[in-house]
Each structure stands twice: as structure tokens, then as C-alpha cells.
Amino acid sequence: MSLQGQRVLVIGGSSGMGEAGVRALAAVGARVVMADRKEAPHDLGAELVLTIDIADDDQIGSVVAKAGEHLGGLDAVWNNAGICHVGTVESMELQAFDLSFALNVRANAVLARAALPRLREAGGGSLLFTASAASIMVAKGSLPYIVSKSALLTMTRQLALEYAGDNIRVNALCPGWVDTPFNAPVWEMFGGRESFLQKVPELVPLHRMGTVGEFGAIVRFILSEDARFMTGQAVVVDGGESLIKGPAR
């Protein structure tokens, strides 16, 4: 497999799509360092597990340095950690707006600053952010999330353009509804998880939420040599949801 021996740092891999991604990468021989703010499953398959809060710039720098040191360099870095705050421009807390930009945008910029020199040293590599199908849509009641994830997609494209000359690819994974606890604030908007599940067939043309395993396979593809001509892309995997809501641009 083209990922055999590749040195990968994953942030936010203790659960959900991040966990599935780490497992999928390790299964094909990638060497993975994983960092998260919560404890990881014991059988995750990462060589090294570190603690991080992506709200802290120093911790991001230190995790990139430790991962690079442990693996002897870095070929790929993926941040899956993010935050979901909902509300309209009037109902949201301004603090929620700031936090959304701090974690969904700024932390990814700090990570890119720390990781790019390592990827350059390796002769090129791959940087992956978890954005959202919300990055290409607008939807009522989710202003802090949608606006920050749109900004992350724009930053992805900007970085892809700036660093293509260094053979560094930068892409954004843009999931639709995936069945993870991350969605708890949104389920509340629908009156709880059960009510939300009843709405899913209306919201998603494929009539279901995605499973984390499906995302593990997609991340493995994006980071692999098989995707070597792909950069600056929103990799939208949403069961067709964006076909209904339509792209925002």
C-alpha cells in the first residue's frame, strides 16, 4: 500500500472519524502519532499518544515537534478536532462565535505553521483539515459553525495554492451528518437524537447518516499517493445533502 511507513500525525483521533482514520491508516502500515484532549482507546494502533488542547498554540507546537522527533519526520498531518456552536447572529453568544473561529480556523493555521517546515523537509507531504459539508452550504440556525468552517475551507484553498510548489497538498474533508457525539448541540435543535433520526431521510438523499468507518477509508485515500494530483479540494462526503441545500458558492 502507498501509505506503508508514512509518518502521520493525527489530532482529534480518540473518537469518531479521527479514531476511524487512525485505525484505517495503521491497518495499511502507516506510522501514526495521535494527539487528543481525551484518552484514546488502548487498541487504537497509534505508535504514540499525546495530550493536546488545540486551543493552546504552545501545545500545538510541542505536539508537532514531539511527533516529528518520534517518527523521524512527518509526511502527513490531519486535524480532526473542531467545535460546534449553533445560533443565529442575534441568538448566539459572541463568545461562541470567537471560540468557533479560535478552534475551527485559528488552531488550524497554527498547526499549519508548525507542520509546514516538517513536510517541506520530507520533500513534500499532505495536510488535511476536517471542515464540513457546512463549508459549502448555508443553513438556518448554525451561524458560528458554518461561517467558521467556510473560512477553514477558504484557508485550505489558500494554503494549497501557496505550498503546491513545495509538493505539499492541502485538502479539506467535508462530511455531512455522521453519527458521532459531536452532533449533540444540533440534535438539541431538533428536539433530541431520536427526533433528529426521524428527520434524516428528509435531510439526506441517501436516507442515513454516514458511519465513521466510511470516513476512515476516505481519509486513507486523501493522504495516500493515489491522491497525489489532488490539492485545494473540498472532499464532500454527505450522502447528497448538499444537492438539496445547494452549494453556497
Ligand SMILES: NC(=O)c1ccc[n+]([C@@H]2O[C@H](COP(=O)([O-])OP(=O)(O)OC[C@H]3O[C@@H](n4cnc5c(N)ncnc54)[C@H](O)[C@@H]3O)[C@@H](O)[C@H]2O)c1
Ligand atoms: N459528526 C458530524 O456529523 C460532522 C459533520 C461535519 C464535520 N464534522 C467535523 O468532524 C470533526 C469532529 O469529528 P467527529 O464527528 O468524529 O467527533 P468526535 O467528537 O467523535 O471526535 C472529535 C475528537 O476531537 C477531540 N477534540 C475536540 N476538541 C478538542 C480540542 N480542543 N483539543 C484536542 N482535541 C479535541 C475530541 O476529544 C474527540 O476525540 C469536527 O472538526 C467537526 O466539525 C463532523
